[in-house]
Amino acid sequence: xxxxxxxxxxxxxxxxxxxxxxxxxxxxxxxxxxxxxxxxxxxxxxxxxxxxxxxxxxxxxxxxxxxxxxxxxxxxxxxxxxxxxxxxxxxxxxxxxxxxxxxxxxxxxxxxxxxxxxxxxxxxxxxxxxxxxxxxxxxxxxxxxxxxxxxxxxxxxxxxxxxxxxxxxxxxxxxxxxxxxxxxxxxxxxxxxxxxxxxxxxxxxxxxxxxxxxxxxxxxxxxxxxxxxxxxxxxxxxxxxxxxxxxxx
Amino acid sequence: xxxxxxxxxxxxxxxxxxxxxxxxxxxxxxxxxxxxxxxxxxxxxxxxxxxxxxxxxxxxxxxxxxxxxxxxxxxxxxxxxxxxxxxxxxxxxxxxxxxxxxxxxxxxxxxxxxxxxxxxxxxxxxxxxxxxxxxxxxxxxxxxxxxxxxxxxxxxxxxxxxxxxxxxxxxxxxxxxxxxxxxxxxxxxxxxxxxxxxxxxxxxxxxxxxxxxxxxxxxxxxxxxx
Ligand code: HEM
Ligand code: SF4
Ligand code: FES
Numbered sequence: 080x081x082x083x084x085x086x087x088x089x090x091x092x093x094x095x096x097x098x099x100x101x102x103x104x105x106x107x108x109x110x111x112x113x114x115x116x117x118x119x120x121x122x123x124x125x126x127x128x129x130x131x132x133x134x135x136x137x138x139x140x141x142x143x144x145x146x147x148x149x150x151x152x153x154x155x156x157x158x159x160x161x162x163x164x165x166x167x168x169x170x171x172x173x174x175x176x177x178x179x180x181x182x183x184x185x186x187x188x189x190x191x192x193x194x195x196x197x198x199x200x201x202x203x204x205x206x207x208x209x210x211x212x213x214x215x216x217x218x219x220x221x222x223x224x225x226x227x228x229x230x231x232x233x234x235x236x237x238x239x240x241x242x243x244x245x246x247x248x249x250x251x252x253x254x255x256x257x258x259x260x261x262x263x264x265x266x267x268x269x270x271x272x273x274x275x276x277x278x279x280x281x282x283x284x285x286x287x288x289x290x291x292x293x294x295x296x297x298x299x300x301x302x303x304x305x306x307x308x309x310x311x312x313x314x315x316x317x318x319x320x321x322x323x324x325x326x327x328x
Numbered sequence: 329x330x331x332x333x334x335x336x337x338x339x340x341x342x343x344x345x346x347x348x349x350x351x352x353x354x355x356x357x358x359x360x361x362x363x364x365x366x367x368x369x370x371x372x373x374x375x376x377x378x379x380x381x382x383x384x385x386x387x388x389x390x391x392x393x394x395x396x397x398x399x400x401x402x403x404x405x406x407x408x409x410x411x412x413x414x415x416x417x418x419x420x421x422x423x424x425x426x427x428x429x430x431x432x433x434x435x436x437x438x439x440x441x442x443x444x445x446x447x448x449x450x451x452x453x454x455x456x457x458x459x460x461x462x463x464x465x466x467x468x469x470x471x472x473x474x475x476x477x478x479x480x481x482x483x484x485x486x487x488x489x490x491x492x493x494x495x496x497x498x499x500x501x502x503x504x505x506x507x508x509x510x511x512x513x514x515x516x517x518x519x520x521x522x523x524x525x526x527x528x529x530x531x532x533x534x535x536x537x538x539x540x541x542x543x544x545x546x547x548x549x550x551x552x553x554x
Contacts, residue, residue, distance in 0.1 A: 151426030290417030312520030
């Protein structure tokens with residue numbers, strides 16, 4: 080198929096940036112979206128032009144590196160990661176507009192690449208558990224009900240891609256942060272830092288300049304891992320019970 | 329900063345203030361509607377005027393009404409603080425967004441809907457609350473006791489087609505504000521549960537249609553009776 084691509088080009092963090100149009104021909108519908116961009120970059124390189132910079136790593140939907148705001152939706156029209164999006168989701172002759180994630184806390188580095196280290200700092204603020212060093216503990220030493228383990232695993236599916244922030248009209252990171260708070264708060268291993276975790280991760284989320292939550296649910300609808308906004312409600316509970324009962328004044 | 333002000337200034341704290349004041353305003357709507365429906369009793373306004381007098385002289389109601397003004401003010405102030413913060417969180421916008429594919433229109437436009445509600449509240453307060461409290465209004469007597477004829481003022485206002493249209497339109501805005509706000513407030517307070525959330529959403533939907541519709545019914549009925 081033949082396509083017109085409108086791609087955001089920006090030299091560096093301080094450059095203003097603008098859209099640039101590219102025509103691309105003979106794209107197979109079995110290609111992934113990123114392979115389509117690889118083809119474009121091949122062509123740009125042979126012409127001696129600067130290839131389009133975009134993030135990617137595993138290309139199998141598990142690392143969270145790929146991003147791209149495609150035709151008005153993060154990760155494009157399907158509820159999946161951009162690396163798992165295929166060209167069969169588009170039609171011959173389509174115009175595809177590709178933009179970077181837009182958020183104050185995700186500054187554009189170059190073209191479609193944004194700096195998502197604000198997510199790392201939120202995790203550093205409390206996304207860890209204390210464990211005893213020493214011998215290897217016995218398996219199944221700590222009993223955890225299946226239903227709780229499932230909820231924790233569901234939350235732990237978050238790959239930190241940032242589509243929730245990109246989709247949210249407020250550029251809020253509540254879905255991501257709540258998934259990271261929940262996966263540990265639900266488990267016995269997470270109890271030691273339970274209060275300080277909720278307080279510190281929320282404080283860091285705010286310090287990074289993410290927006291507040293209006294409960295529109297756009298994050299959940301766009302999350303490639305189906306993280307539920309029930310996690311946001313849980314984070315709110317965790318945060319307020321921590322604030323009301325912890326020793327931090 | 330003390331832990332209290334730190335909490336109330338966090339994004340979560342600000343949202344909880346929105347939710348708590350919003351839920352209070354929802355309760356207030358129910359009480360207010362119960363009072364207003366007495367306008368439809370075909371007794372020339374006697375029941376309504378007596379009710380208005382009881383409300384005006386009840387010290388408990390006085391305290392609640394001061395609280396009500398305070399809560400509206402907090403709700404409005406925090407809606408401005410939150411909206412400005414949220415705008416700043418995305419300094420450069422997208423050229424294309426398909427927001428309707430992932431969220432409802434009402435949920436994305438709470439600020440606009442709220443602004444229309446604020447205009448309505450101000451007009452409403454000026455026309456009724458202020459007039460009844462500080463303006464000169466006609467008096468009427470029932471069983472030898474004098475009452476302010478609030479009914480006459482309301483009835484006069486509702487004979488103006490523009491006012492009735494403005495009222496009905498505003499109730500439309502209220503319906504949309506509540507269609508998202510009702511359930512949203514519970515989510516904000518952390519009350520999301522497989523057993524109760526579906527019920528909360530259903531009650532919220534019914535509430536957001538029924539209460540504004542009943543409010544809007546009163547001026548419509550009175551207009552066509554006049
Ligand atoms: C009868 C009057 C009103 C009622 C019953 C009401 C109720 C509510 C409720 C229940 C919420 C949901 C809170 C949450 O998401 O946790 C809400 C949100 C909101 N209200 Fe109101 N409200 C009223 C008037 C107003 C006015 C006058 C304004 C502004 C000028 C306003 C602006 C907002 C905004 C901006 C939000 C969304 C805040 C956010 O989540 O970002 N509301 N309202
Ligand atoms: S919650 Fe979903 S959308 Fe947000 S970072 Fe995690 S995986 Fe990505
Ligand atoms: S490249 Fe790893 S999830 Fe897409």
